[in-house]
Amino acid sequence: MAQTFRKTFSLPNFDVIRWFPGHMAKSMGQMQSQLKNTDCVIEIHDARIPFSGRNPRFSDMIALRPHILLLNKFDLCNKGLKGKVADKLHCMGVENVLFTNCLEFRTKEIQTELMPMIFNAINSRPRYRKSVDYNIMVIGVPNTGKSTFINAFRRMHTTRKRNVAQTGAIAGITRSVNNRIKVHFNPDMFLVDTPGILTPYIPNIDSGMRLSLCGCLPDHLVGEHYIVDYMLYWLNKQKRFSYIEKFELQEPTDNVMSFLSHIAKQQSMVKKIKDINNPQFQHVFKPNFEQAAQYALKIFRKGQLGNFTIDSDLL
Numbered sequence: 001m002a003q004t005f006r007k008t009f010s011l012p013n014f015d016v017i018r019w020f021p022g023h024m025a026k027s028m029g030q031m032q033s034q035l036k037n038t039d040c041v042i043e044i045h046d047a048r049i050p051f052s053g054r055n056p057r058f059s060d061m062i063a064l065r066p067h068i069l070l071l072n073k074f075d076l077c078n079k080g081l082k083g084k085v086a087d088k089l090h091c092m093g094v095e096n097v098l099f100t101n102c103l104e105f106r107t108k109e110i111q112t113e114l115m116p117m118i119f120n121a122i123n124s125r126p127r128y129r130k131s132v133d134y135n136i137m138v139i140g141v142p143n144t145g146k147s148t149f150i151n152a153f154r155r156m157h158t159t160r161k162r163n164v165a166q167t168g169a170i171a172g173i174t175r176s177v178n179n180r181i182k183v184h185f186n187p188d189m190f191l192v193d194t195p196g197i198l199t200p201y202i203p204n205i206d207s208g209m210r211l212s213l214c215g216c217l218p219d220h221l222v223g224e225h226y227i228v229d230y231m232l233y234w235l236n237k238q239k240r241f242s243y244i245e246k247f248e249l250q251e252p253t254d255n256v257m258s259f260l261s262h263i264a265k266q267q268s269m270v271k272k273i274k275d276i277n278n279p280q281f282q283h284v285f286k287p288n289f290e291q292a293a294q295y296a297l298k299i300f301r302k303g304q305l306g307n308f309t310i311d312s313d314l315l
C-alpha cells in the first residue's frame with residue numbers, strides 16, 4: 001500500500017456542479033412570500049455533510065423565523081462525531097440541531113425531542129401570527145429527506161399512516177411548494193413541503209462534489225464517473241480502504257477508469273455497440289463504465305463501505 005494519492009481534486013469543467021433549474025427560482029420566491037404565515041423553519045440537511053452545501057440563500061428565512069437544523073440520514077454518517085459536529089454548529093450560530101433517521105419506524109428524536117425544540121424555538125421570540133395553529137416550512141437542498149421527514153412526523157404524531165409527500169432516491173422529486181399538511185392535533189400543526197433548492201453558485205469544488213456524492217444533484221448532470229472519482233479521492237485521502245475488499249481489488253487505486261473497468265469486468269457489465277472501424281459495422285462488447293459507476297455509487301450511498309461524515313476534515 002506504499003502508494004501516493006492525489007492531494008487535490010480537479011474537474012475539467014466546474015460548471016457541471018451547478019444546478020439551478022427554473023422550478024428552484026420560482027419556488028424560492030413562493031417560499032419567501034409564504035414566510036409571513038410561517039412560525040418556524042425546519043431546515044433539513046444531510047448529516048454526512050453538515051458544513052458543506054447548505055444554501056446561503058436560506059439565510060434570510062432562517063434569520064427572520066425560529067430555525068431548527070435537522071441533520072438527517074444519521075444512520076449513514078459517523079455517529080461518533082455527533083457531539084463535535086453539534087458543537088461546531090453551535091459555534092457557527094446554529095442553536096437548534098437534531099440528528100434524525102427518518103427511515104426508522106419510530107425514532108425518539110422525531111417522536112419526543114422535536115416538538116419541545118419547535119416550541120422552545122417559537123417561544124424564544126415574539127410571535128406575530130396570532131393564529132392558534134402552527135405552520136412550519138420544511139426547507140433544504142435536494143434529496144436530504146424533507147418529504148420523508150414530513151411523512152414520518154405525520155405517521156408518529158397522528159393516526160394517519162399513509163404517506164402524503166412524494167419521496168424518491170433521486171434529487172428533484174418535489175417540484176413545487178406544496179399545500180400544508182396536518183401533522184399534529186392539539187395543538188394543530190401543519191408542515192409545508194418545498195422543493196430542494198441549491199445555491200446557483202457552488203463556492204468550491206469540494207462542496208459541490210460532496211453534494212453530488214450524497215445525491216443532492218442529479219448524477220447524470222455531474223457525470224457518474226466524476227462522482228466516483230471524487231469518492232475514490234476522498235476514501236484514499238481519509239485512508240478508508242474498505243472498498244478494496246468490497247470490490248475485490250488487489251490494492252488501492254486512485255485511477256477511476258481502472259477502478260470502473262475492474263467493476264465492469266467483475267459484475268459482467270458490458271454494452272453492445274457497433275464498431276465503426278469495422279466495414280460491416282459488426283457489434284463489439286465494451287465495458288459499461290456508466291453502469292459500473294452507478295453500482296459503485298449505490299454501494300457507497302447505502303453505507304456499505306462504511307458510515308462516513310464526509311466533512312470530518314472541516315471539524
Ligand SMILES: Nc1nc2c(ncn2[C@@H]2O[C@H](COP(=O)(O)OP(=O)(O)OP(=O)(O)O)[C@@H](O)[C@H]2O)c(=O)[nH]1
Binds near residue numbers: 103166194
Ligand atoms: N438512509 C436514509 N435515507 C433516507 C433518510 N431520509 C430519507 N432518506 C431517503 O432519501 C431519499 C430522498 O428522500 P426525499 O424525502 O424524497 O428527499 P427530499 O429532500 O424531499 O428530496 P427533493 O424533493 O428532491 O428535494 C429517499 O430515497 C429516502 O428514502 C434517512 O434518514 N436515512
Ligand SMILES: [Mg+2]
Binds near residue numbers: 147193
Ligand atoms: Mg421532496
